[in-house]
Amino acid sequence: MAKLYSKNPKSEKLNPKDETISFILNYSKALKVTTYKNITFEAILN
Amino acid sequence: MQNSQTSDALLVSNYIKGDEYALELLIKKHKQSIYGFIFSKVRDRDVTEDIFQDAFIKVIKTLKKGKYNEEGKFLPWVMRISHNLVIDYFRKNNRMPKFDNSGDFNIFSVISDGALNAEKVIIKEQVQKDVRRLIEELPEDQKEVLMMRMYQDMSFKEISERTGVSINTALGRMRYALINMRKVIEKHNIILTN
Structure with a gap:
């Protein structure tokens, strides 16, 4: 039987890259939201 | 759930x-x-x-x-x-539509600018200058025929009338002019391509 050289798209799992997940988690850790008299401040703390 | x-x-x-x-x-x-x-x-x-x-x-x-x-x-x-x-x-x-240029088809082959770029303009000028110098080296009769044919776009009939020689002589002078130019080009390894 002839070999199939095409990729089977079903075999690919659709998952985000680890870097993306890591970025999101780091962003979450760095983001600080402060509210003062109806004003919300967002700060990225490194 | x-x-x-x-x-x-x-x-x-x-x-x-x-x-x-x-x-x-x-x-x-x-x-x-x-x-x-x-x-x-x-x-x-x-x-x-x-x-x-x-x-x-x-x-x-x-x-x-x-x-x-x-x-x-x-x-x-x-x-x-x-x-x-x-x-x-x-x-x-x-x-802001994007064109995906990753396939076999290259959009730049269609929309490329027909005008020569600065480098090619310089090369072209250089080549034309070299050809002019080669022509200057030809014997006067050959040079005359070649100038009329190539730069004034005259027919061999017109050239023969202007120079007072037969068409065959004009053709012969043109042929020798080209042969002589080729010889000089080969001898001095002159590159005349753009």
Whole structure:
């Protein structure tokens, strides 16, 4: 039987890259939201 | 299903209280369905990564600002955010269409500028100058025929009338002019290509 050289798209799992997940988690850790008299401040703390 | 929703609600609540690990669990739990949903719309891995990331940035901001209403619908809510970002992406792309130049077809073969670039203009001028110098080296009778033929675009009949020689003589002089020029070109290894 002839070999199939095409990729089977079903075999690919659709998952985000680890870097993306890591970025999101780091962003979450760095983001600080402060509210003062109806004003919300967002700060990225490194 | 009920358990899964309760668990989401608990994780969201823990995250709002400051438990960063709860967000990690939420992402791990739903990443495949959200990523798959976005990819099914945009069909591009890089764009999917970007939208996935932007969706969670919105999620994080909303949760941290305390604007999220817990109704046991975390996943549908994230899906809705992703869906809106996908729409934004297509809107932006429609305004500024991109041409994917990754295939066999090269758009620049169609829209290329016919005009010579600065370098080629200089080379062309140089080649023309070299040819002029070669012509100057030819015997006067050959030079006369060649100039009339090539630069004044005259026919051999007109050349013969102007110079008072037969057409065959004019043809012969033209032939010798070209032969002589080729000899000089070969002898001095002159490159006359653009």
